[in-house]
Amino acid sequence: xxxxxxxxxxxxxxxxxxxxxxxxxxxxxxxxxxxxxxxxxxxxxxxxxxxxxxxxxxxxxxxxxxxxxxxxxxxxxxxxxxxxxxxxxxxxxxxxxxxxxxxxxxxxxxxxxxxxxxxxxxxxxxxxxxxxxxxxxxxxxxxxxxxxxxxxxxxxxxxxxxxxxxxxxxxxxxxxxxxxxxxxxxxxxxxxxxxxxxxxxxxxxxxxxxxxxxxxxxxxxxxxxxxxxxxxxxxxxxxxxxxxxxxxxxxxxxxxxxxxxxxxxxxxxxxxxxxxxxxxxxxxxxxxxxxxxxxxxxxxxxxxxxxxxxxxxxxxxxxxxxxxxxxxxxxxxxxxxxxxxxxxxxxxxxxxxxxxxxxxxxxxxxxxxxxxxxxxxxxxxxxxxxxxxxxxxxxxxxxxxxxxxxxxxxxxxxxxxxxxxxxxxxxxxxxxxxxxxxxxxxxxxxxx
Ligand code: CTP
Numbered sequence: 072x073x074x075x076x077x078x079x080x081x082x083x084x085x086x087x088x089x090x091x092x093x094x095x096x097x098x099x100x101x102x103x104x105x106x107x108x109x110x111x112x113x114x115x116x117x118x119x120x121x122x123x124x125x126x127x128x129x130x131x132x133x134x135x136x137x138x139x140x141x142x143x144x145x146x147x148x149x150x151x152x153x154x155x156x157x158x159x160x161x162x163x164x165x166x167x168x169x170x171x172x173x174x175x176x177x178x179x180x181x182x183x184x185x186x187x188x189x190x191x192x193x194x195x196x197x198x199x200x201x202x203x204x205x206x207x208x209x210x211x212x213x214x215x216x217x218x219x220x221x222x223x224x225x226x227x228x229x230x231x232x233x234x235x236x237x238x239x240x241x242x243x244x245x246x247x248x249x250x251x252x253x254x255x256x257x258x259x260x261x262x263x264x265x266x267x268x269x270x271x272x273x274x275x276x277x278x279x280x281x282x283x284x285x286x287x288x289x290x291x292x293x294x295x296x297x298x299x300x301x302x303x304x305x306x307x308x309x310x311x312x313x314x315x316x317x318x319x320x321x322x323x324x325x326x327x328x329x330x331x332x333x334x335x336x337x338x339x340x341x342x343x344x345x346x347x348x349x350x351x352x353x354x355x356x357x358x359x360x361x362x363x364x365x366x367x368x369x370x371x372x373x374x375x376x377x378x379x380x381x382x383x384x385x386x387x388x389x390x391x392x393x394x395x396x397x398x399x400x401x402x403x404x405x406x407x408x409x410x411x412x413x414x415x416x417x418x419x420x421x422x423x424x425x426x427x428x429x430x431x432x433x434x435x436x437x438x439x440x441x442x443x444x445x446x447x448x449x450x451x452x453x454x455x456x457x458x459x460x461x462x463x464x465x466x467x468x469x470x471x472x473x474x475x476x477x478x479x480x481x482x483x484x485x486x487x488x489x490x491x492x493x494x495x496x497x498x499x500x501x502x503x504x505x506x507x508x509x510x511x512x513x514x515x516x517x518x519x
Contacts, residue, residue, distance in 0.1 A: 073099030075160045076152060078143050080107050082120050083194045084130035087164070087186035094183045095162050096136040103156060104131050105143040113323050114146070114466040118477040119195070119221060121486055153177045195223035200285075200483055203228040203260035205275050206267035207240035210289060214266060215244040217472040224480050230256040257282045262483060264316070264476075265289055268356070269363040273298050276313065280305040285312040287479045290372040291505050292498055294363075299502035303495040312482040313495070314475070317372050320380075320493035321474035324447030324465030328440060329380055331463070336452060337433030340381050341413045344430045345374035347445060348403075348420035357421045358400060365400035366419040367393075367508050373445045374406075374417035375501050376493075377429055382410045384500035391511040396422065399516045406508070446471055 077095045081088050096102045106128050109120050122130070128140050141152065149171075153161060158178045161171060164185040174180050202224050204211050211229070218226050228248040231237035237249035250256045257263070257278065262285035265275050273293045276286045280302065292315045293299040306313035319325050332340060347370040351357040357364050388409040393401040402422025408415040418425060427442035429450075440450035452461040478490055489495070 072101055073159045074101045074103065074157060075099035075162060076103045076105065076149075076156070076158045077162050078105035078107065078149065079163070080112055080117060080120060080191065081127045081131055082122050082191045084122070084127070085189050085191065085194060087189045088130075089134055090186045091162075091164050091183060092131065092134050092136040098160050098162060098181060101138045102136055103139045103141060103152075103158070104137040105141050105148075105152065106131060108142060108144045110323065111144045111146075113468075116220065116468055118473055119223065119481055121195075121481070121484070149174060150177065192222045198223065198484065200224045200480055201227040201259070201261045203230060203256055203263045204240075204246070205230050205256075205263055205265045207231045207236050208266065208268075211240065211264075211266035212244070213470050214264060214472045214476075215240070215246070217469045218476060220469065220473040221476045221480055223484070224476060228256055228259050253278070257284055260284060262287065262312075262479070268360070269368055270294075270360075273302065276302050277305065280309055280311050280313065283309045283311060285479070285483050287312075287314050287316050287475065290315055290317045291368065291501065293502040293505070294368075294509055295506045296499060296503040299499040303499065306495075312479060314479050314482065314490060315372075315493060315498040315501070316475045317376060317493060318471040318475050319373060319376055319445045319447065321478045321490075322447055322465075322467055322471050323474070324449075324467055325376075325445075326492065327463065327465050328438065328447055328450050329377075331450075331452070332381055332431050332433075332438055336435070337431065337437055338435030339412070340431060340433050342430075342432040343378045343381050343413070343415045344418075344428075344432075345377050345416075345444075346418040346425050346427050346429075347373045348418070348423060348425050348427060350424055351421045358396065359398070361398050361400060364421075365396075365402075365404075365512070366421045366423075367391075367401055367404045367406075367512075368505070369421060370419040371404075371406075371417070371505065371508065372501055374419055375504055377431065378408060378415040378417060379497050379500055381431060382408070382413045382415055384496055386410050386415075389504060389507060391508055391515075393512060393515060394423065395512070395516060395519070399512065401512060404508070406504070 075098045160179045161174050162181040165182045166185050168182045229237045229240050229246050234251035241249035263279045265288040272288050276288050279286050386408045390407045392405050394403040403420040406417040429440040429444040431438040436454040446467050448467045449464045
């Protein structure tokens with residue numbers, strides 16, 4: 072009996088998939104099809120998979136060509152499968168020609184002709200989302216250089232009240248349109264990414280939502296709880312997606328860490344300590360913007376995220392203490408939270424350097440994620456028995472912007488109702504903490 076094996080994602084199942092399975096089956100007597108997990112695809116840079124693994128397997132089975140379906144979840148698995156299952160022929164489409172020649176040591180390798188003019192990527196790009204970027208500074212640049220990793224989204228325009236700045240951004244990133252006319256800009260796009268100065272996020276988001284445009288806004292979305300609530304209500308009313316762009320929330324490693332923390336492996340979670348400090352340049356916005364500058368407005372969202380995710384939105388009390396610069400911005404802030412069943416400490420700084428780590432303490436052990444935990448690549452679980460340490464690592468591609476954009480596109484395309492990775496309620500809770508911090512800073516400044 073001649074055994075054949077082939078692999079693929081088989082997302083948004085199409086004619087090309089059907090044809091390759093038919094041809095693969097014709098090569099032998101028994102066909103095994105490996106279907107990739109979403110996590111494995113993430114590590115290979117394929118991000119916005121639409122269909123669930125279940126659904127993709129069902130579609131492969133429905134063709135009637137597969138005698139057996141297996142799941143592919145790690146690099147190197149093909150070599151193992153081929154040996155273990157005594158495979159005679161490995162086959163894939165001709166788009167992969169040459170890339171699997173290393174398997175010739177174990178079996179015959181056949182590259183089958185690919186079906187013309189059809190692919191998952193092409194299917195997604197038929198309903199392309201025209202995305203406009205508001206602001207053309209540092210963060211917008213980093214975002215733009217990653218946006219092309221997300222299929223189905225195209226950055227078509229950039230807005231800046233200073234037209235020359237928008238123009239230079241557009242030419243640097245190959246964006247076809249730029250403008251200083253906000254209304255015209257809004258009319259030309261389906262969705263916006265807000266990367267303007269902090270104090271302007273809320274107003275831009277409001278205008279975009281009123282014009283029925285989906286919004287991905289840099290953090291902090293709002294400085295007042297009421298404003299955040301209004302924005303989410305507006306999004307609901309206009310049937311638009313509103314997502315706060317806090318990249319940690321959407322990255323795979325951080326979600327793996329949350330899952331592990333909630334699994335009971337460290338018992339019940341009782342304390343979360345998160346620190347993020349970055350010494351910024353004198354003269355920069357972080358130190359000079361007397362209203363919206365400072366450590367907490369810059370990095371508070373990062374340190375709040377694991378706290379809110381793991382201990383909830385309903386803290387009983389929060390106390391801030393800060394070291395302020397003469398102009399009133401906080402060089403360093405500690406926020407101490409009390410929850411019904413736990414405690415938390417969040418530290419941020421632009422003028423004081425500390426160890427940027429995340430520690431989640433439980434009744435049976437603790438999780439330690441070293442700096443930069445906000446781009447989660449690795450973490451450890453420690454126990455009372457200090458000789459036992461479990462280490463975990465995760466993929467984190469680029470600077471992480473592709474993950475938030477991928478989630479945004481997924482929601483716009485109607486594949487999910489809401490983001491569980493960062494909910495409206497969690498984003499509103501963050502605005503609430505931001506509001507309390509601003510009032511603390513004002514009072515503290517007045518008392519000095
Ligand atoms: N395939 C094919 N003809 C196509 C599309 C895919 O023969 N038009 C083959 C691929 O070469 C591979 C298998 O189908 O052997 C599964 O491919 P997969 O990556 O799941 O599908 P694509 O449509 O190529 O997906 P994407 O656009 O996301 O790369």
